[in-house]
Amino acid sequence: NAGVTQTPKFQVLKTGQSMTLQCAQDMNHEYMSWYRQDPGMGLRLIHYSVGAGITDQGEVPNGYNVSRSTTEDFPLRLLSAAPSQTSVYFCASSYDRAKRNYGYTFGSGTRLTVV
Amino acid sequence: DAKTTQPNSMESNEEEPVHLPCNHSTISGTDYIHWYRQLPSQGPEYVIHGLTSNVNNRMASLAIAEDRKSSTLILHRATLRDAAVYYCILRKDYGGSQGNLIFGKGTKLSVKP
Numbered sequence: 001n002a003g004v005t006q007t008p009k010f011q012v013l014k015t016g017q018s019m020t021l022q023c024a025q026d027m028n029h030e031y032m033s034w035y036r037q038d039p040g041m042g043l044r045l046i047h048y049s050v051g052a053g054i055t056d057q058g059e060v061p062n063g064y065n066v067s068r069s070t071t072e073d074f075p076l077r078l079l080s081a082a083p084s085q086t087s088v089y090f091c092a093s094s095y096d097r098a099k100r101n102y103g104y105t106f107g108s109g110t111r112l113t114v115v
Numbered sequence: 116d117a118k119t120t121q122p123n124s125m126e127s128n129e130e131e132p133v134h135l136p137c138n139h140s141t142i143s144g145t146d147y148i149h150w151y152r153q154l155p156s157q158g159p160e161y162v163i164h165g166l167t168s169n170v171n172n173r174m175a176s177l178a179i180a181e182d183r184k185s186s187t188l189i190l191h192r193a194t195l196r197d198a199a200v201y202y203c204i205l206r207k208d209y210g211g212s213q214g215n216l217i218f219g220k221g222t223k224l225s226v227k228p
Contacts, residue, residue, distance in 0.1 A: 031214060033215065041220075042202070042218040042220050043159065044218070048215055090158050092158075092159075103151075103161030103164055104151075104161060108157065
């Protein structure tokens with residue numbers, strides 16, 4: 001089925017460890033983005049990409065890196081995990097404005113706990 | 116960035132219509148009005164979007180005021196599965212960072228049997 005696939009669904013890390021959250025979409029969307037959602041809060045934008053080879057920072061980028069080597073994949077790397085990065089992470093994708101103002105498709109999320 | 120204002124929470128009875136309001140008094144001509152919802156323990160789900168005219172799809176209807184400073188998401192017959200947080204978001208019809216979705220706190224809709 002077409003959509004946004006996130007792996008893993010759950011992860012526990014120790015402080016200082018690094019890891020990569022995977023995100024893949026098969027809809028040929030130009031836009032991809034990563035959000036985090038803390039308990040009782042709305043989603044906050046971490047990083048986004050408007051196409052392969054192009055990435056930029058959102059409102060909470062510190063402690064995270066991204067790359068976009070293909071249209072399909074947009075991994076999020078935690079360089080040195082901290083307890084403050086305990087959150088649920090969502091990946092999303094969309095067409096760009098050249099194809100009219102379509103809605104975003106979201107993945108089912110990765111629940112990350114840093115101990 | 117143009118902001119939206121929504122009530123924190125609303126209640127509805129099952130099988131009754133629900134009207135979820137959103138104010139966006141600083142909306143610009145290039146802002147599309149998007150609605151998403153997030154069911155418990157799930158990712159956000161696209162519901163509907165529009166620019167100037169009212170819009171209908173299989174999930175809901177979107178009524179946009181003539182001056183575009185407010186809109187209303189209409190669920191015609193609420194079901195228990197519609198209990199979720201509903202987000203009203205303005206998305207510019209530009210590329211780059213202006214195409215990003217910026218989430219507020221949304222409206223938590225409860226549906227009573």
